[in-house]
Amino acid sequence: MNIYKYLAFTCLAGILLTSCSENNYKFKLNTTKKANLGAKANIEFEQLKGNKIDSVHIYVNKKRVNKNETKVSFNTSDFGVGKHLITAIAFYPNKSKKLNNSIEVFADKRYTSYKFKIVNTYPHDNKAYTQGLEYHNGFLYETTGRRGKSSLRKVELKTGKVLQQINLDKKYFGEGMTIFDNKIYWLTWQARKGFIYSLDTFEKIGSFNYNKSNEGWGLTHNDNELIKSDGTNKIWFLNPSDQKEKRNIQVYTNKLTIKELNELELINGKIYANYWKKPLIAIINPENGIVEGIINLTGLVEEMKKTQSLVDEDEVLNGIAFDKENNRMFVTGKNWNKLFEIEIIKQ
Incomplete structure (x- = not known):
């Protein structure tokens, strides 16, 4: 056997041995x-x-x-x-x-169930496809969605009058927003991109990319982080200085995970999150993702239907804002003509 045949045989034997050994x-x-x-x-x-x-x-x-x-x-x-x-x-x-x-x-125990009562009712633009809502220094700030119709607004609470507005580039679908350190952070849906604006002038001053989460849905903040939902059961915590996603929690009850978490608001240390296309708000512990409460707002949808025909399947509850100084909670929906101040009551 010459050297070339020997080497070929040795190589083949090694391959067969490896294959047999693996199997x-x-x-x-x-x-x-x-x-x-x-x-x-x-x-x-x-x-x-x-x-x-x-x-x-x-x-x-x-x-x-x-x-x-x-x-x-x-x-x-x-x-x-x-x-x-x-x-x-x-x-x-x-x-x-x-x-x-x-x-x-x-989770190791069942959540607390809540109902609600209406405290006040205010007008709301029925052409506002609400994605983000926040109360700041006496005014509502709101972002609306859909391509070609997405806008950022400053709104007078009692009248619903739009005092200031800019429109998003038509190629983007606007989503949730929050105000942090005199800046407005505004998400887009599937472009994996967010924008930063001056609170006073609405001038665009920056942008950022999503590094780990795929989509932008809801946005709020605590004292040192932005808090973002992405349409899954995850909530992400971002560094405000560079908008990088640092960590996430997964949201669970004692029986199931809650997916399609949408608009967010931090209220008294807990994350309040709209369910997509359901008249429910989850109250989530930001430390561990456990759902500690669920607010059933089915009756609020029925109240809306008394004065407005909600013909589009997307005209659902979406939008949570909190006036910390006066302990007031506001909710509305996509294209709803009313914004409600509500009080939640333990069942």
Whole structure:
């Protein structure tokens, strides 16, 4: 056998050996599928085929939870509510194999239910497709949506009169907004882009891109972060100085996750979030994503229908504003001709 045939044979033998070796190993990763916060969850790595492996590393959200055991338990409180990635990496001679699974953790107790009563009613532009709403220094600031019709407005509360307005470039679909440090931050929907304006003049002074979230829906803020929804069950926390998404929480009740979170408002330390196309507002703990309350505003929609025909399926409840100084909460909807001051009441 000449040297070339020998090398070719050796190479082929190596390929066959590697292939056979790979096929001689088979693994399975079993996990607890669902649990409530505080419960123990179990992970079991099983080797179904092959020689003894060197080691296995097991991770929850990229944090290792074993030394070299193949069965581990962990407290779900260590990771919080949400869907968490479980990964096992098996190491054996010159090879490794990764397996993925997941566990979904729900809140440990049911939310509080709230109803409402109407305190005051104010006029609202029925051509305003409301996306963002905020109360600031005695005025309402509002953003509206739809391509070619998106606008930023300063509105007089008692009359509904638009005092100041600019329109967004027609290629963008405007979404939620918030006021932070004398600047207005305004999201767009699917362009993965937001804009920054002067509060006083409405002059555009900057823009930013979404780095991790795919879309822009609702926006509010706390003392040092912007808080953003993206149409999923996630709420993102952004650094106001560079608008980078630092972290997120996943929003869960004790039975399900809440998706399509829309317009946001921070009220007394809790995030209030509209559901898309549902007359409900979730009250969310910003530290862990747990839904602590749900406000049922079905009756408010019925009240609207007494004076306005809501013919478009998109003419739904959307818009939450809070007057912190006077402890007043305002809500409205897309193309509604009324804005309501409401008081929420525990059921």
